[in-house]
Amino acid sequence: MAFVRLILKNALRNRRRTLLTTLSVAVSLFLLVSLRTLITEMKGDTLMTEQSGRRLITRNAVSLQVPLPIAYKEKLARVPGVDRVSEYQWIPSWYREPNIPLMIIACDPDFMGTDPQYVIPPEELARFKADRTALIVPQKLMDKYGWRIGQRITLRGSVFPFDVEGTIRARFDAPAQNAIFCWYAYFNELVRRAIPDRADKSMAFVELTHSAAVTPSVAATIDAMFTNSSGPTRSESEKNFVLGFSAMLGNVTLFISAIAAAVVFAIVLVTTNTMSMAVRERRHEIAVLKTLGFRPGHVVLLIAGESLAISAAGAIIGIGGARVFFRVFDIYDLTNTVIQQFNVTEETMLLAALLALAMAVVSSLVPAIAAARTSIANTLRDSN
């Protein structure tokens, strides 16, 4: 106990230096936690619901740009293990500000409300299903644009040569809040008027299977069914579909990890420097401690302990700070709905804390060993 107090006393002797080192470690750990959260969020885990495992997305094997004929819907519905099928068509658009993209998804109105984690007031859902030009809007977008139920809005198309004019009939709350939903039938009418060629087609279909266990085999059955058709398909779980987008970015994970490694290296340099300065200034008292009977092991512990104390303080400020920061500031709004969530998970916090611990030990090694090795006679002789 007295030993711990000695460590803390030592740490607080040069308050300014300890404070600066602690803050340096804290900002670096804040950055580290943010980078890891960026990677975990790119995997889209927090956007998934329990039912995600039962959702399959089927699209043209060529790419999302080449749509599938609407006739596939009935064939898909007959595949054993499939509960329900809906068209799934993106309509890239914008509202008032062309620079802020908005996504509309055209689907089968009966598909809405099948996921209990997409919370929709039942009477609103009923009204959505009763109106061909109805829209369901995520709560966060309702707030962002100040919309209300019953309001008629015009969303300008940025790929299709038409606008989607609809009435907001319902709102929903869910992990993913980036898309507005409308009826596929309404979208198809608009397409038929503007580009008759493109009518009766959907970018993709989404199927709800009986259980997560059968999903992979259902996917295989579907793709096998269309192998020799004019439009072969690729079916994958909702999760893999989302992962596919991060894969498109290329080796982002590697790039971010490289930055994180650089940050770790920088922290080690900073703490090593601090501990070396401390050891250099205290050469004489270390010699005195040794004269009093402290063993080299004690001296090592003393230095390593001080480094740990500084890192621990930095970790609390940096890691805790990151958690609080991303709770308080709404990333969804700051990035114009591009990043929907930025949850600093417990796992990330734990990993960062362990890393801080390891870095503290590593950076105290060289100074601590140097301190342990100093010879009493030489040091004390030098003091004048």
Place this chain on the structure above:
Amino acid sequence: MLIPLKYNIRNLAVRRAATLLTAFGIAVSVAVFVAVMALVEGMDETFVATGDARNIITLRRGAISETGSIIDVGAPLVVRNFPGIEAISAERLVYVSTPRLSGTGSSNVVIRGLGDTGRALRPQVRLVRGRWYRPGARELTVSRSIASRFRDCALGDEFPTGSVRWKVVGLFDAGNTAYSSEMWTDPDGPATAFSRRAWSDIVVRATDKAAIAPLLHLLDTEPRIDVDARTEIDYFAEQTKASSPVRILGNVVAVIMAVGSAFAAMNTMYAAVGSRTREIAVLRALGFSGRAVALSFLSEAVLLSVVGGVIGGLAALPLNGLATGTTNWFTFSEMNFAFAITPSLLARGILFAIAMGTVGGVLPAMRASRLSAAAAMRAL
């Protein structure tokens, strides 16, 4: 009178370990900054290198990219008769989800359907192996860098898209332009293979610079077609926005790391001041002013940071020219580019280091200047 800089250089050399540790800390921040910004520069350079001042790109009104544009089949017949046109090329673009050779998933690679005129409008693109595709034969001539990074698109390969198979008959080199991320075929290729009859864009070459403005106006106002026209330069300049998420990431990371490094530099400089109390007292006794002492310590901090900046820039330098690819969210398709470490980027890196050194050095320098000779001597 100023204290000679040599004094600072010698001090940094004497306190070698602390100097290096601090300089390395600054170097790491600079290296990360330069590396991330080299990616941004590389992407931007690609876009800038692609545009031709006399070419006009015509997209559907409101569309932001060639792949996201749908133009009526009859539109080229209307545009063809406009005055001031030297050449016109209607093109179809379809992106194809293609697996990478590295096994790290798939990306969308563009197949561009264009005729002889279209090729003539892009003199940057030249055939390096094999031959150009023949119309109607389901043949592809592929960018060399795509062929080396994606599956089934090397010379002689069969490239499958859905139920259709294409033969890769040639490779082209498009230098540092956006075309180096594409595969080319005749305009009817995408129409029959993907049942896509509409055009994606109409590229128009003006007879001369003076013809551009009237042509843009005609294209924008012609009631029979619903298009937005802009020069290629403007089109690709707009796409440099594709790099802005990386730019934001780079700036945020750099600023946070810089704060950490500045604190560390501050520590080192405070320690330098602390351990040189006697020297400072002597300097003051010799008649150097407090301001000269402050300036001396500040320049020592800056010197330290310049060393860090140079090391950081050198550490990032091997990345220069490294080819990589990512998805351009405007076109929703792959874009190849190379990290570009330009002299101006290196200069920015060193300025960034100097900023860290200055922030870290100001307070310790002020402290040094406030030590009075008598008090400093007494403290010993």
